[in-house]
Amino acid sequence: MSDRVERFVYDDQIVRMFLLVTVLWGLVGMAVGLLIALQLVLPVLNFQTSWLSFGRLRPLHTNAVIFAFAGNAIFAGVYYSSQRLLKARMWSDALGRLHFWGWQAIIVAAAVTLPLGYSQSKEYAELEWPIDIAIAVIWVVFAANFFGTLARRRERHLYVALWFYIATLVAIAVLHIFNNLVVVAGPMKSYSIYAGVQDAFMQWWYGHNAVAFFLTTPFLGMMYYFLPKAAERPVYSYRLSILHFWTLVFLYIWAGPHHLHYTALPAWASTLGMLFSVMLWMPSWGGMINGLLTLRGAWSKVTDDPVLKFFVVAITFYGMSTFEGPLLSIKSVNALSHYTDWTIAHVHAGTLGWVGFMIFGMIYWLLPRLFQTELWSKKLAELHFWIGTIGILLYIVAIYAAGLTQGLMFRAFDESGRLAYPDFVETTVRLIPMYWVRVLGGGLYIAGMALCAWNVVMTWRRAPAVYAEPVHEALALTREYRAEVTAAGFQRAAWHRRWEGMPLTFSIWVVVAVVSASLFEIIPMFLIRSNVPTIAAVKPYTSLELAGRDVYISEGCNNCHSQMIRPIRSETVRYGEYSKPGEFVYDHPFLWGSRRIGPDLQRIGGKYPNLWHVRHMEDPRSTTPQSIMPPYPWLAKRPLDFAAVERGVAAQVTLGVPYTPQQVKGAAELAREQGRQIAQTIVEQGGPKGLEETQLVGLIAYLQRLGTDIKKSPATAGPDGRRAEAERESAGRR
Amino acid sequence: MSLTDVMSGFGLHLFAEAGLVLFGAAFLAIVVTTFLRRNREHFERARLLPLEDDGDTLKGREARTHE
Numbered sequence: 001m002s003d004r005v006e007r008f009v010y011d012d013q014i015v016r017m018f019l020l021v022t023v024l025w026g027l028v029g030m031a032v033g034l035l036i037a038l039q040l041v042l043p044v045l046n047f048q049t050s051w052l053s054f055g056r057l058r059p060l061h062t063n064a065v066i067f068a069f070a071g072n073a074i075f076a077g078v079y080y081s082s083q084r085l086l087k088a089r090m091w092s093d094a095l096g097r098l099h100f101w102g103w104q105a106i107i108v109a110a111a112v113t114l115p116l117g118y119s120q121s122k123e124y125a126e127l128e129w130p131i132d133i134a135i136a137v138i139w140v141v142f143a144a145n146f147f148g149t150l151a152r153r154r155e156r157h158l159y160v161a162l163w164f165y166i167a168t169l170v171a172i173a174v175l176h177i178f179n180n181l182v183v184v185a186g187p188m189k190s191y192s193i194y195a196g197v198q199d200a201f202m203q204w205w206y207g208h209n210a211v212a213f214f215l216t217t218p219f220l221g222m223m224y225y226f227l228p229k230a231a232e233r234p235v236y237s238y239r240l241s242i243l244h245f246w247t248l249v250f251l252y253i254w255a256g257p258h259h260l261h262y263t264a265l266p267a268w269a270s271t272l273g274m275l276f277s278v279m280l281w282m283p284s285w286g287g288m289i290n291g292l293l294t295l296r297g298a299w300s301k302v303t304d305d306p307v308l309k310f311f312v313v314a315i316t317f318y319g320m321s322t323f324e325g326p327l328l329s330i331k332s333v334n335a336l337s338h339y340t341d342w343t344i345a346h347v348h349a350g351t352l353g354w355v356g357f358m359i360f361g362m363i364y365w366l367l368p369r370l371f372q373t374e375l376w377s378k379k380l381a382e383l384h385f386w387i388g389t390i391g392i393l394l395y396i397v398a399i400y401a402a403g404l405t406q407g408l409m410f411r412a413f414d415e416s417g418r419l420a421y422p423d424f425v426e427t428t429v430r431l432i433p434m435y436w437v438r439v440l441g442g443g444l445y446i447a448g449m450a451l452c453a454w455n456v457v458m459t460w461r462r463a464p465a466v467y468a469e470p471v472h473e474a475l476a477l478t479r480e481y482r483a484e485v486t487a488a489g490f491q492r493a494a495w496h497r498r499w500e501g502m503p504l505t506f507s508i509w510v511v512v513a514v515v516s517a518s519l520f521e522i523i524p525m526f527l528i529r530s531n532v533p534t535i536a537a538v539k540p541y542t543s544l545e546l547a548g549r550d551v552y553i554s555e556g557c558n559n560c561h562s563q564m565i566r567p568i569r570s571e572t573v574r575y576g577e578y579s580k581p582g583e584f585v586y587d588h589p590f591l592w593g594s595r596r597i598g599p600d601l602q603r604i605g606g607k608y609p610n611l612w613h614v615r616h617m618e619d620p621r622s623t624t625p626q627s628i629m630p631p632y633p634w635l636a637k638r639p640l641d642f643a644a645v646e647r648g649v650a651a652q653v654t655l656g657v658p659y660t661p662q663q664v665k666g667a668a669e670l671a672r673e674q675g676r677q678i679a680q681t682i683v684e685q686g687g688p689k690g691l692e693e694t695q696l697v698g699l700i701a702y703l704q705r706l707g708t709d710i711k712k713s714p715a716t717a718g719p720d721g722r723r724a725e726a727e728r729e730s731a732g733r734r
Numbered sequence: 735m736s737l738t739d740v741m742s743g744f745g746l747h748l749f750a751e752a753g754l755v756l757f758g759a760a761f762l763a764i765v766v767t768t769f770l771r772r773n774r775e776h777f778e779r780a781r782l783l784p785l786e787d788d789g790d791t792l793k794g795r796e797a798r799t800h801e
Binding site: 234 | 749752756757760761764765768769777778779780781782783784785787
């Protein structure tokens with residue numbers, strides 16, 4: 001260290017900006033969540049409007065609360081704590097502003113495009129390719145600013161919170177890029193480069209680790225900084241925090257396949273995911289204990305301080321969620337919980353309890369410091385804490401009950417060996433009272449959020465006209481430092497300390513851990529043939545079916561319907577033959593879903609006449625009286641985009657789907673011809689005329705194709721599916 | 735012979751076992767170095783870092799709200 005004293009001020013304006021939008025987007029994202037919760041009990045609240053329907057708004061809710069609410073909170077926390085831990089102003093004010101406005105533009109783009117039906121369908125990665133590119137660019141801007149600040153820091157040691165931030169930065173970049181590799185098929189349309197089983201694997205490698213590296217590691221970093229600050233005592237065990245960090249980095253990345261138990265994913269991958277998930281118990285609880293023991297001797301403060309109250313409950317929920325996560329990854333438990341509300345309850349315990357309450361605690365701690373005035377109302381913050389806590393409990397208890405109820409009903413058999421609840425809608429109707437309790441719990445949580453917003457605004461209003469900018473002093477780091485840490489060397493077992501002083505080396509090792517763990521799973525998954533045995537009868541979709549599949553994706557049908565029948569008796573009896581890996585080789589992207597609010601659709605093809613689908617889409621309660629599915633009247637009115645059909649088929653060829661040149665060239669005409677055939681059968685069955693070029697006919701073509709290939713011999717399945725279509729149509733005339 | 739042929743020739747157990755050994759060894763090394771007595775002082779200083787910053791603009795103020 002040099003003896004040169006440097007003076008500097010922190011950039012708190014960027015923290016204020018991120019904090020204010022955190023509150024704004026939190027309100028928006030949660031309000032959308034409340035609306036879709038209400039839609040499940042009052043389907044009329046879909047308003048027969050495409051951009052207000054459940055399937056399109058559900059991704060808006062998840063993206064808004066994850067990337068807008070939690071995302072902006074992460075940036076506020078990182079910008080505030082990093083400057084102080086590094087004793088340096090952020091490297092570039094301009095990059096900070098670019099990061100802020102770029103991220104808000106991305107959020108607005110998501111808020112517009114998702115309700116309009118532009119979606120890739122992959123959970124938490126629904127945004128289409130132009131927005132994905134923007135996310136990557138803005139993430140690089142954030143990373144440049146963060147690493148630039150590390151480079152000009154005045155504190156040698158990188159405090160553990162910064163390690164968690166580094167892991168977040170590098171892992172999210174890797175996950176985002178590799179899960180969003182697509183072939184572009186239009187200005188707002190793309191197809192995943194992966195298909196079926198491999199796409200499912202990549203998606204849940206991403207999905208699980210988005211939870212790990214977006215909703216866990218940055219918040220742990222914030223816990224290790226803001227909890228000691230609020231409690232005014234150091235973290236209980238710094239050594240435990242080091243182990244917490246490295247075990248999370250080593251273990252988390254392997255765990256993704258536990259989202260795909262009993263699916264067509266190879267068993268070795270799902271077992272590996274389960275084992276690593278169970279091992280995650282160890283670091284997660286180590287971290288939780290470390291957090292709670294930091295309050296040792298300061299518990300009396302918790303009764304008076306809403307900030308500490310929020311932190312204590314948040315850490316408790318972290319412990320609960322990270323106990324339950326590994327539990328759900330155990331195959332026999334997952335067989336019951338998967339596709340039910342149990343997963344939704346688990347996710348909300350983690351997000352409302354851990355993420356939400358960490359954010360609220362941080363906001364209340366930061367408000368007086370950022371706005372340089374007292375918090376407007378401590379009582380209001382206390383009230384927020386209590387109604388928020390009651391809201392979470394109401395929400396999760398009701399939804400745990402709903403999950404267990406539906407899971408048990410799915411698998412119940414009567415004395416004669418038949419399904420006790422063969423009609424799927426019976427299992428949904430049973431959940432409605434619990435869904436009302438969720439509305440109440442969620443409503444309370446949002447009311448708390450509104451109180452927080454009110455407190456923020458009122459505190460902001462009392463801020464001074466000009467903020468004071470305290471000048472800080474610290475000794476500059478010298479270049480000799482590098483030589484110093486290098487001399488410490490491995491022989492003195494100080495290599496970890498050496499890394500801690502060398503951010504670039506440290507970051508490289510984090511990347512190595514994340515990437516190598518990923519490759520250990522990804523390489524065999526992609527390169528070993530036995531993982532996806534091919535089925536000769538499975539052929540590419542016709543151009544109209546492909547267009548219908550795009551409608552299915554656009555409407556977000558996969559948010560309520562799975563396309564994956566597990567090899568479990570209750571499922572094969574209810575839905576038919578279990579799903580095979582080879583059935584999905586042309587599915588770019590996969591559409592297995594993760595929740596059954598409606599029944600599985602993997603074998604829906606040929607089950608009902610075409611007219612049934614017309615009536616069902618027009619008004620689901622006309623065919624299934626107690627259905628909670630929204631109506632889709634616009635599908636019968638909106639024309640199919642035949643130019644997009646041609647682009648779609650061409651893009652599929654790029655992905656390796658074996659269409660002939662004639663099928664590519666004549667994609668639009670072949671689609672029109674198949675549409676005319678289906679429309680004719682609808683008229684013959686007593687339905688309306690004039691549907692031949694509508695989105696509805698495309699969707700019906702797709703649904704009637706689903707799961708039928710394995711029922712045919714290879715000889716009857718022509719490469720364009722036309723002969724098979726004739727067979728299906730004859731079946732559809734029943 | 736393609737890469738797929740080569741990879742398909744390997745037993746799957748190789749990947750899981752190699753991963754387990756590598757990650758286990760790395761983790762063990764971190765545990766050892768973390769708990770070495772000679773690093774205690776360093777970690778003790780590190781854990782105090784969040785409390786060192788002097789950026790608290792509230793210091794010395796009376797904590798009062800509108801109530």
